[in-house]
Amino acid sequence: MRLIKYDNRSVNPLAELDRLFSEALWGGNRFGWERMFEPATGSLRVNLYHDNDALYVTAELPGVSKKDISIQLENAVLTIKGERKVKEGKSESSVSFERAITIGEEINSDKIKAKIEDGILTVTLPKAENRKPKAITVL
Amino acid sequence: MNSTIAKQDNAQPSTVNRMEYRSPRYEVHNLDDAYRVDVYVPGVKKDNTRITLDKDTLTINATRSDQVPGNWESIHREYDGMDFQLSLNLNVDVDPDRISAKTEDGVLSITLPIAEKAKPKTIAVD
Numbered sequence: 220m221r222l223i224k225y226d227n228r229s230v231n232p233l234a235e236l237d238r239l240f241s242e243a244l245w246g247g248n249r250f251g252w253e254r255m256f257e258p259a260t261g262s263l264r265v266n267l268y269h270d271n272d273a274l275y276v277t278a279e280l281p282g283v284s285k286k287d288i289s290i291q292l293e294n295a296v297l298t299i300k301g302e303r304k305v306k307e308g309k310s311e312s313s314v315s316f317e318r319a320i321t322i323g324e325e326i327n328s329d330k331i332k333a334k335i336e337d338g339i340l341t342v343t344l345p346k347a348e349n350r351k352p353k354a355i356t357v358l
Numbered sequence: 359m360n361s362t363i364a365k366q367d368n369a370q371p372s373t374v375n376r377m378e379y380r381s382p383r384y385e386v387h388n389l390d391d392a393y394r395v396d397v398y399v400p401g402v403k404k405d406n407t408r409i410t411l412d413k414d415t416l417t418i419n420a421t422r423s424d425q426v427p428g429n430w431e432s433i434h435r436e437y438d439g440m441d442f443q444l445s446l447n448l449n450v451d452v453d454p455d456r457i458s459a460k461t462e463d464g465v466l467s468i469t470l471p472i473a474e475k476a477k478p479k480t481i482a483v484d
Contacts, residue, residue, distance in 0.1 A: 338401065
């Protein structure tokens with residue numbers, strides 16, 4: 220009997236629930252009918268990457284200027300909050316979004332950087348020195 | 359006489375080069391004498407959009423340039439990086455010469471002025 224390890228690589232604890240809702244509502248074709256902001260948990264889609272030096276969080280935020288975004292790191296939870304304002308003639312409407320991501324690594328919180336370019340937000344969270352991969356020489 | 363015979367690629371049948379696109383979200387706003395279409399195309403720089411108007415079909419093609427560096431390993435992905443294509447059928451005559459577009463923060467705003475002949479006219483009664 221082969222045991223398959225259940226590898227939950229998602230940092231969103233409710234990702235599995237999101238997936239079930241997505242499949243039920245949008246019929247499994249996630250990218251056909253998807254709306255960028257889902258009303259349920261995780262109202263903003265993010266991608267997570269890492270390399271040896273840092274953890275990276277990217278999100279699609281078209282039409283949001285940097286003054287309308289706030290990013291906080293508290294107790295290993297990164298929260299991205301903001302709003303998108305839309306002008307229509309004289310009236311202005313706004314949509315707000317929020318996303319909290321649990322960061323499982325030790326992060327050098329003083330050196331966190333964020334930039335937004337062409338509607339793509341990239342947050343760089345440098346890993347703390349003691350968590351970077353180290354080569355150990357055998358004497 | 360120079361005769362070159364084209365080589366037949368007998369190895370494999372030619373495969374269709376299929377491009378995959380995602381349809382971007384968009385909003386249409388009604389201005390006084392024009393329509394403004396806001397297309398949400400994050401990751402697209404100004405030079406990478408192509409807007410064409412063919413009779414009454416407005417087509418927008420946009421390619422993204424937000425690819426991550428090759429050494430980044432993906433942990434979790436919720437959105438893909440597919441390029442965008444959107445085709446809209448206009449049911450109103452627009453003035454093609456005065457169409458303008460601008461890009462800001464990943465939003466492409468296209469202003470379509472309504473053609474003179476399609477504007478509402480008041481008719482005087484003698």
